[in-house]
Structures are given as structure tokens and as C-alpha cells.
């Protein structure tokens with residue numbers, strides 16, 4: 032039996048009652064460089080114990096007002112072929128209540144299309160943050176590789192806004208040119224102030240249902256050294272905060288889900304802490320955008336002793 036995982040050492044609410052559902056998915060099948068992402072969900076959740084309950088950017092304590100549940104991890108069954116694993120993941124996530132913030136905690140990036148299929152069955156927009164294009168049709172003969180999720184998402188009918196990319200393959204460049212549903216912001220192109228502002232405007236003006244996929248390699252390796260396939264360049268912390276502020280200041284945001292993927296735990300634990308804090312920011316901004324700060328203080332934090 033795996034240990035029960037918690038967020039900020041709070042007791043898990045029931046699945047039906049939870050305002051936030053976190054699903055740990057220790058998937059590691061197709062990593063191509065540094066192994067270890069299967070250990071990430073547990074390492075990140077353990078690190079959340081070091082967070083404060085107060086979230087300083089939105090200026091409130093989200094868990095006073097919201098209930099959270101870390102679901103039992105979605106274990107990999109290595110005897111299962113990739114297609115069956117991903118179908119089972121979609122089926123599992125589709126069976127969960129939908130009136131909440133859903134967070135998939137990976138694990139490798141190949142899990143995203145299965146989560147999107149469950150949470151956004153009709154065409155919407157995936158905001159896809161990544162150092163790599165992830166647009167290959169297949170990689171090393173595998174359609175379910177972590178190098179391919181964008182292609183799978185296009186097959187589901189979604190538009191994709193990709194940002195932070197600084198490593199692409201020639202066929203991926205061709206695909207971006209031919210595929211009007213992809214909007215690509217190369218990392219280099221976001222360095223100018225005007226370009227950055229225009230990217231934030233794009234994020235703020237996405238219409239309809241949206242899903243946010245965060246490959247932690249989108250960050251500069253100085254911020255997040257522990258990822259499976261690091262790349263120089265990339266986002267710094269406050270860029271990510273600005274991006275989240277743009278996304279969550281949209282009027283009536285219809286966010287269907289979020290995933291945080293590709294962390295490989297490392298000795299300094301800086302990467303796990305950055306992922307943990309990023310989860311707190313997403314939860315806080317989402318709750319604030321939905322007016323939970325005005326709701327009664329019956330959240331998960333009220334059940335724990337602290338100070």
C-alpha cells in the first residue's frame with residue numbers, strides 16, 4: 032500500500048466535497064535522458080509541508096476557504112501497453128467530479144492528452160508551457176512518448192498555445208507553419224518587453240475552455256535544475272507569476288485542469304519546492320478568481336493545528 036499523500040499536511044477532504052483535486056501520476060515509461068520522474072509526485076507533496084498557508088500574491092489563506100484532496104496515486108501497471116494505460120487514466124479522471132480545480136501531478140509529459148481528453152472532451156485551448164516542441168508524431172516508435180503530447184492534443188481537436196520553447200526538431204517547425212491551430216512563442220521571442228506583453232495579452236484573451244499544462248523544464252535550469260530533459264534559457268519565477276496573473280484575470284475563466292510534469296527530484300530539493308509553490312499559486316489564483324475568498328472559512332486548514 033502506498034502511503035497516503037497530503038498537501039501542506041492537511042487531511043484529505045472527500046472527493047465529492049473537495050474544491051481542489053490533486054491526482055499523483057508517477058508515470059515513467061518513455062523518459063529519454065535523466066530518469067526519476069516517477070518519484071516526483073511524492074517528493075513534491077512532501078515538500079508542500081514547507082509552504083506557508085498564506086499566499087502572498089493574492090493576499091489570502093486559500094485553504095481557510097477551500098477544501099483539498101490528494102487522491103490515491105494513479106499507479107502504473109507495467110504489464111499494461113501504453114494505449115491501455117492512457118485509456119484507463121482518461122476513464123479514471125472522467126469519473127471524478129468536475130466542479131473543482133483538477134491538478135494532475137506527474138510523472139512524464141505523455142500523461143497530458145489522457146487528462147485533457149477527460150476534462151475537456153470538446154475542443155478548447157491548451158496552454159502548453161515547455162522547453163521542447165513536444166510535437167513529434169511518434170518518438171522512438173512510440174506515439175505515447177513524452178515527445179509527442181501536442182500531436183495527440185491536435186488529434187483531439189484542440190488549439191494549442193505553446194510558450195517557452197527553445198528546442199525543436201525540423202518537422203516540428205514545419206508543423207507550426209502548416210497548422211493554424213498552433214500558436215508558438217519561442218523562448219527567445221519572449222525576451223523583449225513588447226513581445227512578453229503581447230504573449231500575456233494572448234494568454235488573457237484565450238476564449239472558451241482552457242487547460243494548462245506546465246512542463247517544469249519551461250523554467251530556466253537555475254530555477255528548476257531537476258527535470259528529465261533540461262535546456263538552457265527559459266522562464267524565471269516572476270515570469271511564471273505574471274503569466275498566471277494574466278490567465279486568472281480573464282473574465283469567467285473556464286479552466287478545466289492543470290498538470291505539472293517532468294520534475295526529477297534532486298538533492299537540493301529546489302525543484303520540488305518550486306513545483307510545490309507553483310501548485311500553491313495556481314490553487315490560490317484559481318480560488319481567488321472564483322470568489323472563494325468571500326466564502327465561509329470551512330476549508331481544510333481549519334482542521335489542522337498550527338502556530
Ligand SMILES: [Mn+2]
Pocket residue numbers: 140161162163165177246293
Ligand atoms: Mn514536455
